[in-house]
Amino acid sequence: MKLYEHEALGAIFKKYKIPVPRYVFSAEMNDAVRQFVEKEPGVVIKSMVLVGKRGKAGAVKVVSDKSQVEKVFSDLATREVYGEKSIGALVEEKLDIEKEFYLSVTYSTKDRAPAIIFSEHGGMDVEEIDPKLIHTYVVSDVRSVYPYQIRQFLVGIGFSDKELLRPLSEVIVSVYNAFWGSESRLLEINPLVVARSGDKRKIVAADAVVILDDDASVNPAVIYGARSAQGRPLTQREQDAILIDQGDHRGKAGSYVELDGDIAMMTFGGGGSTVTAETAIEAGLRIANLTDIGGNPPAEKMYRISRIILSKPGLKGVLVCGGTASNTRIDVTLGEGLAKALDDMNAEGKLDKNLVWVVRRSGPEYVKGLKMLHECFVRNGIRGEIYDSQLPITEAPIRLKELMIKHVGYKPEQVV
Amino acid sequence: MKGTVYLNDKTGIVVIGATGREASQVIKESEALYPGIVKAGITPGKGGSTELPVPVFDTLKEAVSDPKVGKLLNTALIYVPPVSVLDAVMECLDNGIKVLYIITEHVPIRDSEIIYQEKVRRGAIIVGGTSLGCFVPSVGRVGAIGGKDPSVAFRDGGIVVISKSGGLTVTTAEMFRRRGWGTYMALAIGGDIISNTTYADVLKEIKGDPRVKGVAMLGEPGGSYEEQVADLILSGGFDKPVAAFISGRFQERMPEGVAFGHAGAIVERGMGKATDKIARLEAAGKKYPVKVAFYYHDLVKAIESLGVPRDFEDSTTEHVKPLYSTF
Structure with missing residues (x-):
């Protein structure tokens, strides 16, 4: 889970003594902001959004003329940045910047270890820095990380500013400790600046990107509140789907994401769902949603997710697809849950008989379950084909495409 | 040796977190398919329990010192909750188990890193987290992979x-x-x-x-x-x-x-x-x-x-x- 910059500063940088500019965060203009601005010769105001590259979007502004502060603040505190609405603005002291470095800590799968990534050429997007100027220190023993090791690393890469060796090595170890202690996946400071303060120089983190491990020993959603990774509010059906798994840990049926398409995907298992969705898209089907049902959910859960999936307007086809389940009962999920949803929707006049269906599923009690589903198709006048695992899992979406072209004149997307 | 380092005809499994819902089902299924491949289970507080087809111990130390099964244990199957995985791995490594499967999902990344570095230092084999296990048809299986009827x-x-x-x-x-x-x-x-x-x-x-x-x-x-x-x-x-x-x-x-x-x-x-x-x-x-x-x-x-x-x-x-x- 990604933190807002002010959250990272307040909760993590402070605790690990990483030097930061003086700052104040607020959702709207208030006395705290006015008092802060009063004391500073100049300020930097930043929109508080989770999306990156704020500077390029004009969402970070330096303000020296104090009469402009209110106007800039209310603009940046409320504007949309790449489609994401600001939750407020961060006001920071304006630093007298001498140089800008890049510093981050993340896990490297190449080394299977935390990696400290440093460049003397920060301030721009990391993708734009010449890879030859980016250096990596791999923490191959997490039990002991000391500043002297970082100094050896800095000297080894030809770090140019000897006077900063000790303070920089200490800041880098603090940043590493923050990464490790807060159970982050990524902690990035770009730029880490060298600022003049009278006749002294100090190292200051002028930005803070923290992505916490969602599986951390303390769930970050509990501390910072759950946030959607979608960059858009949840739809009504997505919200309804989340409720399915709440308070009932038997299996999982509530993972549901909507897209603009006309093919409903009722797919099972993490890996199986991904390859099925992928093949459907490659084959030119416009998928209406993604699901990932698993862990042997009871019939009630299947009933609810089935109704949610089938209530999306504009559907033309349905793919029910999963591998050979180890655990999930096919008679319960398809023969009872899905079939009852279809019976009820038909009785309520809500079932679209023009939908084309392909079902591909195997696992415990699949012979019984597929037979029950077929009987349901017959009594409700549903058109479709039902397969077991003789049909390779990813041929099911291709078969659906063929049937849709034949029976409803479907025009698949041309995929390059 | 028949099989691989991950699973072979010498494999003797001890299940950590044995009396949980999923683990006990896996032990029963494995016993039905490949009798004797699972040798023991560990659940603190449930030592001596007879609810499983294998002996249950409070600690792995007791299991490896047991005169009947102790010498046969060389592979651990870990089914404990995410925050207990690191502890379970250390218990296995400190008691001489050299092949470990972590079935648990959502292990904290920081714990995974500590586990990986310990594994390298000790020269152990660890598969996972989020593994479903291993299947070698000529020998047997570790974990739930393939369900009740793996012949499909x-x-x-x-x-x-x-x-x-x-x-x-x-x-x-x-x-x-x-x-x-x-x-x-x-x-x-x-x-x-x-x-x-x-x-x-x-x-x-x-x-x-x-x-x-x-x-x-x-x-x-x-x-x-x-x-x-x-x-x-x-x-x-x-x-x-x-x-x-x-x-x-x-x-x-x-x-x-x-x-x-x-x-x-x-x-x-x-x-x-x-x-x-x-x-x-x-x-x-x-x-x-x-x-x-x-x-x-x-x-x-x-x-x-x-x-x-x-x-x-x-x-x-x-x-x-x-x-x-x-x-």
């Missing part, structure tokens, strides 16, 4: 299936079984960011095994473990046929922020995207027997085109008829 998916043969996704490990073995290729070993390595056993680790272990005729690997976006296979092959470290399928190309065309499937590792510079992985493996395929399948089901064609001999007859045809049709 697994028949003895020459293919090694390696997958991050547990479900696809079984589904892939079954797809091959229907078309005439059996499984030598299927290993679900899990999709965690810090993976204790990677594809390349497995290939290095099995490269000299004459029973390996070909490898089917299933990759996902995130991290660089698939790229490492390409590097290993290009450096001459593995020269048997490898058919690969990398899922997740479609995610690159999705609106930003739509994450789906397994939450893989962070995309690293020039690595981690499905298209990066495919490109690297295809580059290896110019010099070595490596083929990337465009569709998942093309894995069968890929293995066939790489010249891997069938283990038995193809039991299906190109055109599969539906069980039922209502058109």
